[in-house]
Amino acid sequence: MLQQRSSTPIEILRYALIVVILTASLFPIAWLIITSFKPADDIMVSPPRFIFTPTLDNYTYALHKANFMHFIQNTLYVAVVSTVFVIVLSSLASYSFARYNPGGGNILFFILTTKMFPAIAVVLPYFLIFKEIGDTAVGKALGIGLDRPGALIVSYTMFNLPFAIWLMVSFFQDIPRELEDSARLDGYNRLQVLWRVVLPLAAPGIAVTAIFCLLFSWNEFLFAYILTRDAARTITVGVESFFTLRGILWGPVAAAATISVAPMLVFVLILQRYMVRGLTFGAVRG
Amino acid sequence: MATITLENVSKTYAGNVEAVRNINFEVKNGEFVALLGPSGCGKSSTMRMIAGLEExxxxxxxxxxxxxxxxxxxxRKVAMAFETYALYPTLTVxxxxxxxxxxxxxxxxxxxAKVQEFARLLELTRLLHRMPGELSxxxxQRxxxxxxxxxEPAVFLLDEPISHLDTRQRFRxxxxxxxxxxxxGYTMIYVTHDQEEAMAMADRIVVMHEGVIRQIGASTEIYRDPADDFVAGFVGEPPMNFLEGAPNLCDGAWMFRSGDRQFPFPNWLQSHGDKLPAALKMGIRPYDVSVSLDSSAPCDAKGEVFVCENMCDYSVVTVDMADVRFQAVTPPSFSxxxxxxxxxxxxxxxMRFFDKSTGKAIQVSTNVQRINE
Structure with missing residues (x-):
């Protein structure tokens, strides 16, 4: 009976679709990785060569000549610090929205409206603002200003915060209020309740939010392109620097891109379990 | 242990929602009091104020x-049990x-030592190492x-602790x-919308409706002498039957007249017939209505059977009387x-009588003045 079911036309169609979707989504990554190991002469030939002598020249070029490690360090620093800021601010804010609903929903909606314009609309004002701040003593002390990581941290925090608050409000709303009542009767004050009871229960939600923020900051291009030049340059912009006047250096581009994809790929694979748990949070609460 | 006294307590939520209006009652040390009422009557708000969770x-x-x-x-040294159990899902029992x-x-x-003691008391010892997600x-709730x-709180508050459970578990x-x-011997306050729970457990019941207390009393008092038609209709299963009518003096005896039906007031009301309000509601519990198939027998009202439910221990007969529908509980042999x-x-x-305009019960034995109110 079961055997019969698995060979119906619908099942065949299902697997065919899976193959198509997997091919479409994995091909670019496969191309990227294969190309990163190809010698320069083998990259742009037609028909494409699948048998070639693998080389690490592209990686050597990207890491040493183009100083790609520096870009990775910058990106990691900016992404992690901005994510920490976003998580601290958004968990406090969304807990408050979930429990006390300040502004009767208006403030929550206002927060969303800050996501309603394209990034390009604010990047030039940001440029001017950071240019001015960068010349002040405060800007220098905090590392905020053009071509300083602080500028990207502030920008990414601003950009991720509304999204993070909206995502987390629903996680906090799903935590039964009685748990907090109960903890208050047990002798905890409101901050202790948040720290001891609410945050542990919201952990899967916080993890999901953190992953999204980290991925966004890691992959962000526009702000990094406009606001940094060299000292604070991040990998996405770094990859772009191989698009030279003399032509695109496909080999180093592919190597650099592979390097920039790898950490996030590993990170997401490790946290995949938490992400699924986080997204189905309502179903697992006690 | 503690005695709890509420004095003119009110709760108004933002937006002028009056959940509780000026209520007064006392729970004596070691007493078990149930707050009974339909949802939204203010019983939970009252309990949350006692707990200190609500201002x-x-x-x-x-x-x-x-x-x-x-x-x-x-x-305040209060403890509370919640309808949703409120166990911390990340911790073991x-x-x-x-x-x-x-x-x-x-x-x-x-x-x-303490955990083991209470685990024994509530038969939980086997469950101590489980996670809340693995429990029935x-x-x-245990x-x-x-x-x-x-x-070991001074006061133990229970907010509908068993209404999520199935019937068998609820009994247990x-x-x-x-x-x-x-x-x-804890002082206990128990919030419920289920009158049967309140009757089964509480020493005294506080009946609430729309933020005010309608009656406070032991279960028999509330069941037998409801203070108004709300309490009368809310408490008791199947619910009390009501018949609207007016007092009527007929051959020197006070009769209750409702449409073409007429029957005498009980003796305790006869001498006060002239003080009765013009519009009345008679209430009688289904257990106090007897049904006869003999149409020539003397009776208070006539009707035809709508449906007859045999519950094995007893039967519930619903009788259509054109303007109202009455229920009567009969022996199971009746069909x-x-x-x-x-x-x-x-x-x-x-038989109980209520002033139709105010809903208040007509009470002669306790206070004759009541009639003139």
């Missing part, structure tokens, strides 16, 4: 004569029970009770809670087909 917007709550309005929940004790700074040995509703009790939990009360004409006889001892 008191008017009036004063006293514990042993001391006002507690400004005290935080932890300082043991840690759930230990949680309130650890927060009070107990040592591990003390914590362990009844088990989870743990909820145990967790509330480990701190009712006995456990009642027994716990008798054994430990009738639909549309079959029947005559009804009401036990005069248990």
């Amino acid at each position: 008191i917007t008017g009036g004063t709550i006293y514990f042993d004569g001391k006002p507690v309005n400004r005290l935080r929940p932890r300082d 043991y840690e759930n029970l230990a949680f309130p004790l650890r927060s009070a700074g107990w040592s591990q040995a003390q914590v362990d 509703g009844g088990q989870a 743990i909820g009770l145990a967790r509330a009790l480990v701190r 939990m009712r006995q456990i809670i009642k027994r716990l009360h008798l054994e430990k 009738a087909n639909r549309h079959q004409p029947v005559s009804l006889k009401f036990d005069p001892t248990f």
Whole structure:
């Protein structure tokens, strides 16, 4: 009976679709990785060569000549610090929205409206603002200003915060209020309740939010392109620097891109379990 | 242990929603009081104010004569069991029970002794190492009770603790809670919308409706002498039957007349017939209505059978009387087909009368003045 079911036309169609979707989504990554190991002469030939002598020249070029490690360090620093800021601010804010609903929903909606314009609309004002701040003593002390990581941290925090608050409000709303009542009767004050009871229960939600923020900051291009030049340059912009006047250096581009994809790929694979748990949070609460 | 006194207590939520209006009652030390009422009647708000989870917007709550309005929940020494159990899903049963004790700074040995004691009392010892997600509703609520009790509170509050459970579990939990009360002598306040739970467990019942107290009394009092038509209709299963009518003097005897039906007022009302309000409501419980298939027998009302439900221990007969529908509880041997004409006889001892305009019960025996109000 079961055997019969698995060979119906619908099942065949299902697997065919899976193959198509997997091919479409994995091909670019496969191309990227294969190309990163190809010698320069083998990259742009037609028909494409699948048998070639693998080389690490592209990686050597990207890491040493183009100083790609520096870009990775910058990106990691900016992404992690901005994510920490976003998580601290958004968990406090969304807990408050979930429990006390300040502004009767208006403030929550206002927060969303800050996501309603394209990034390009604010990047030039940001440029001017950071240019001015960068010349002040405060800007220098905090590392905020053009071509300083602080500028990207502030920008990414601003950009991720509304999204993070909206995502987390629903996680906090799903935590039964009685748990907090109960903890208050047990002798905890409101901050202790948040720290001891609410945050542990919201952990899967916080993890999901953190992953999204980290991925966004890691992959962000526009702000990094406009606001940094060299000292604070991040990998996405770094990859772009191989698009030279003399032509695109496909080999180093592919190597650099592979390097920039790898950490996030590993990170997401490790946290995949938490992400699924986080997204189905309502179903697992006690 | 503590005596709790509520004095003119009110709760107004933002947007001028009056959840509780000026209520007064006292729960004596060691007493089991149920707050009974339909959802939205203010019973939960009242309990949350006693617990300190909700701010008191008017009036004063006293514990042993001391006002507690400004005290935080932890300082009132109250414990609470919730409808949704409120167990911490990330902690084992043991840690759930230990949680309130650890927060009070107990040592591990003390914590362990206490947890084991209450686990035994509520038959939880086998479950101590499970996670809350692996428990049935009844088990989870027993743990909820145990967790509330480990701190040996002065007052024990229960907010619809068993209404999530299935019927069988509910019966069992009712006995456990009642027994716990008798054994430990806690002052207990129990919020419920289920009159059967309130009747089965409480020493006294406070009936609330739309933020005010309608009646306070022992279950028999509330069942037999409801203060108004709301209490009369809310308490009792199947619900009380009501018949609207007016007093009518006929051959020197006061009669209750409703449409073309007429029957004499019970003796205790006869001498006050002239003081009765012009519009009345008669209430009679289905257990006090007898049904006869003999249409020539003397009766108070006639009708035809709508449906007859045989519950094996008894039968519930619903009788259509054109303007109203009455229910009567009969022996299980009684059976009738639909549309079959029947005559009804009401036990005069248990007829109750209400002023139709105010809903208040007509009470002669306790206070003659009531009639003139």
